[in-house]
Each structure stands twice: as structure tokens, then as C-alpha cells.
Amino acid sequence: MDDVESTADATLHASRALVAVIARSLASALEDVSLPQFRVLVLLSNNGPLRQGVVAEQLGVHASTFSRNAGRLVAGGWVRRLEDPDNGQAKRLELTDAGRALVDQVTEQRRAEIAAVVAAVPAAERPAVLAAFRAFAHAAGEPDPQDLQTLAM
Amino acid sequence: MDDVESTADATLHASRALVAVIARSLASALEDVSLPQFRVLVLLSNNGPLRQGVVAEQLGVHASTFSRNAGRLVAGGWVRRLEDPDNGQAKRLELTDAGRALVDQVTEQRRAEIAAVVAAVPAAERPAVLAAFRAFAHAAGEPDPQDLQTLAM
């Protein structure tokens, strides 16, 4: 087994731990909203207020579908529908405080759990881990936002 | 920023790349089956044939719910329902070749994409990356199977 393979192996193994963290952080939010709904919140969190049509297109769903989904989010108090001052026919969606808090809570939990793992790495090895993860991230390049959005990141 | 924080930061960054890979590999399977359905396939792939009731319990859904879901998987040709020779009332679920192939394809794609990233890491740094991921995985401990199952790993 060459070093590409064994490194890929170790990466896959470590990725299981990361996935578990991500799944756990997601699970807490999914008690409040569905995954498609949470994706919307993340989208708004990353981009600020957006027109409904834009969100629908980003999510790859029909505008009518999204209109209803947005309605559910509004009803749940996670987002607000605002008139677009520049365009009377358009509506802008904006996170409410609750919506923002939900997203923040997930990312916070994610951060905290990963920090806990890192803290469990012997201090002497931490710089090496830091350098290695940076090298890996660099080699991977910027992830496709569309892919990240699938799992609401 | 201490080195726990900056390392956690780098880890989060690297994890985005990993999540993108996982999302992509999952996406290809989700053209054929739904996520709840794929979870079933993974469960069977990891454990071999299982009684329906056991699967339902693992997934945390009602037996009646799962009975129908299993029916859809059978109809799709992904699993087979077998009489349990030891117990006339029980049914065992077993992956068909197609079901196994679907799961294998996802894990294969995942492996291949990660290997591609690793191959893009300069050879001189690869041993450090290997060591880092091992250290991280070790620090994280064994992930909770329940968490992994959420995202079908």
C-alpha cells in the first residue's frame, strides 16, 4: 500500500469522526425544522436576505414549491418575508433572530465539538495536525458551494 | 488565538472539503433511492441480513413505517425479503446485487475522491498528513454508530 492509499485510508477514518460531529450538530436543529428548511436558513445565513426566486433556484426546486416551504418557515418564525423596496412584486426573505440563532447554534456546536477533539490531541502534535489539515484543505481546493449546501454547511 | 483554536479552525476548514466529498458521493445514490432508504442499505451492508424489526429499531421508526419502506426497497429491487428459517413469523432483509452495488459505488467514489485530494498533497507532506489524521481519529475515539447512520456512513 503506497502512501497515497494509506493516507486516504486514515483520512476516511478521520472523516467518520467528523461526519459524526456534523450529524450530531445537525440533529439538534432537525428537531425544530426539516433538512430542506434548514438548508434555506443556512443559505440566508451565508448570503443575507434573498429574493424567494433566487433561493428556489439555489435549492433547485420549483418556485411554487419554495413559496410554500417559505410559508412554513415564516409560520414557524424562522424567517420573515419583506417587501422588496426596489421591486414591488418581489419578496425578500430574511432570517429572524430565532432563525439566525438556530444556524449559529449548529455551527457553534460543531466548532466546540471539534475543538474538544483537538484539545484531546497531545499538545506536541497539534502544530503538525494544524499544518496537515491546512495542507489537505489546500490540496482539496475550494469546495463547491452546491455540494456543501446539500448537507447544509 | 491559541493552537487549539487555530487547529480547530483548520480542521473545520478541511472538514468542509470532506463534507463536500461525502455529499457528492451520497448525491449519486440519492438519484436512485431516498436517504432513509439508503440508510437501510448501508445498515444491511454493514451488518448482513437483518430481521425487519431490528432494522426498524436501529432506524428509530415504527415497525409499520418500516414495513412499508422495506416494501418500496423490495419493489425497487434493492433488497430481498427472505423467510427466516428459524422463525416462521420473522422476515430477513438481504441486499440484492443491485443494492450492494449501490452502496459499494458510493464508498468507492468517496475513497477515490479522497485519494485524489491526497495525491494532490505534495509527497513530502503526505506522511505528516497521514500522522495528523491518525492523531485526530485517535483523539476523536470511535464515533457513535447512531450518528454515522444519520448520514448513511
Place this chain on the structure above:
DNA sequence: TACAACTAATGTACCAGGGCAACTATGCTG
């Protein structure tokens, strides 16, 4: 101004997933 284009909402319909309750068939045990 009148008409076309755009944006969202709504009526209608469908499917997947989920639960509860009732039923069937089988297994176990006194």
C-alpha cells in the same frame, strides 16, 4: 395606454415518511 414579462401565491394532485390501531400468522408456554 396597452401589452408583455416577471414574481409570487394558490388550487390541485401525487408520493414518501411517519404514527396508531387492528388484524393475521406464528411461536411459546403453562
Place this chain on the structure above:
DNA sequence: CAGCATAGTTGCCCTGGTACATTAGTTGTA
């Protein structure tokens, strides 16, 4: 054998996500 427990199926109902077609209101333009 009678009666109870176990395993799964099915009827019924609800929610969420999805699409298509249509409608209503807004904007822009010929």
C-alpha cells in the same frame, strides 16, 4: 390445547416536499 407474546402487514390519517397550471399584482416598454 389454550392463551399470550411476537413479527409483520394493512387500513387510516397526517405532514412535508414536489410539480404543474392558473391567477393576481407589478414593472417595463412599445
